Amino acid sequence: GESVGLHLPTLSVQEGDNSIINCAYSNSASDYFIWYKQESGKGPQFIIDIRSNMDKRQGQRVTVLLNKTVKHLSLQIAATQPGDSAVYFCAEESGGSNYKLTFGKGTLLTVNP
Amino acid sequence: GAGVSQSPSNKVTEKGKDVELRCDPISGHTALYWYRQSLGQGLEFLIYFQGNSAPDKSGLPSDRFSAERTGGSVSTLTIQRTQQEDSAVYLCASSLVGQNTGELFFGEGSRLTVL
Numbered sequence: 001g002e003s004v005g006l007h008l009p010t011l012s013v014q015e016g017d018n019s020i021i022n023c024a025y026s027n028s029a030s031d032y033f034i035w036y037k038q039e040s041g042k043g044p045q046f047i048i049d050i051r052s053n054m055d056k057r058q059g060q061r062v063t064v065l066l067n068k069t070v071k072h073l074s075l076q077i078a079a080t081q082p083g084d085s086a087v088y089f090c091a092e093e094s095g096g097s098n099y100k101l102t103f104g105k106g107t108l109l110t111v112n113p
Numbered sequence: 114g115a116g117v118s119q120s121p122s123n124k125v126t127e128k129g130k131d132v133e134l135r136c137d138p139i140s141g142h143t144a145l146y147w148y149r150q151s152l153g154q155g156l157e158f159l160i161y162f163q164g165n166s167a168p169d170k171s172g173l174p175s176d177r178f179s180a181e182r183t184g185g186s187v188s189t190l191t192i193q194r195t196q197q198e199d200s201a202v203y204l205c206a207s208s209l210v211g212q213n214t215g216e217l218f219f220g221e222g223s224r225l226t227v228l
């Protein structure tokens with residue numbers, strides 16, 4: 001999950017396993033959440049989003065779960081592939097801003113072949 | 114081009130010099146954002162443009178930082194009298210107006226190193 005400091009949390013998995021990346025958010029007023037993937041040397045890329053009136057949303061090989069009670073967000077990646085290796089960021093949008101995202105510090109996912 | 118384009122991709126400058134970073138958003142995207150990413154950190158919001166106006170500049174770290182956008186398209190982020198703590202990757206993103214910001218399209222960033 002996310003943490004404060006210069007060292008990113010890391011998750012190392014074997015190819016083909018499922019990955020779960022966690023994120024704790026702080027603003028209970030946030031009503032929109034997004035996961036981004038950032039490969040080395042590139043800009044972040046949108047993966048999946050979820051609104052606060054939902055607790056689960058599925059995409060292709062990815063699922064986002066939202067637990068508003070404990071302000072927790074997770075990204076599940078099924079059948080993880082080497083191409084999934086990247087830093088994953090969660091981001092939240094506070095109610096009313098409609099534009100400003102607050103990003104977590106990221107989790108480094110390494111997929112071992 | 115098809116995506117957000119930023120230049121230069123890398124900039125090394127001496128402390129005290131001014132730098133300009135450029136962003137070409139996706140054609141038709143009226144919303145434009147600048148973020149800063151320090152080593153091993155998340156993205157820090159700097160400024161948001163809607164068209165040519167900047168309704169939120171609250172993330173600019175100091176008055177040495179400024180940004181403008183012309184023609185509802187290209188944006189320039191200017192850092193005056195650079196300091197070593199300004200070293201970071203500066204990311205630009207754009208999105209369609211009226212759309213949740215989740216679908217931000219980022220450029221590859223401009224890596225700034227201040228010696």
